[in-house]
Amino acid sequence: MSKITNLIFKGKPHYITQKFSDKHNGTDYGIYHKKIPQYAIENGTITYVGVDNNGSKYIKILYPRINKTFLQGHFDTIYVKENDEVNSNTVLGLTGMSGNATGIHLHLSIIDNESRSYINPEEYANNYVENTNINNNDEPITYIVKTDDNLSIIALKYH
Secondary structure (H helix, E strand, O other), rough: OOHHHHHHHHOOOOOOEEEOOOOOEEEEEEEOOOOOOOEEEEEEOEEEEEEOOOOEEEEEEEEOOOOEEEEEOOOOEEOOOOOOOOOOOOEEEEEEOOOOOOOOOEEEEEEEEEOOOOOOOHHHHOOOOOOOOOOOOOOOOOOOOOOOOOOOHHHHHOO
């Protein structure tokens, strides 16, 4: 599957059950009828924890580096609360089927914070660059350019 859902599910098997469309502002990912942990994809902040009009337990996570908000829905159990700081090791909760759902799955919507528009998660995942900056001090970083690199990709990786 995509880089993003592999990060959310830590590589556990999953598949698309409903695609992004004009009528469905996210993509649904089945996980073989199991309640499994969902993780944050990188450093971010929980901006909302609640239940929608259809009874789905969901959260919103602001990821400042990529300037996107992820809405993850249909949780069985949520372990985080508003204003929590999260990282790729943070378990957000367990995948479930709360609300209007026919099976255990993740509903993932990605919102571009600049345009306030919904983005197809599968298309966005094709361009997502993981934050590989593990150098937290101000020492210079040496990087060797590889085929298909461009300045934007390198800048996102290393700030």
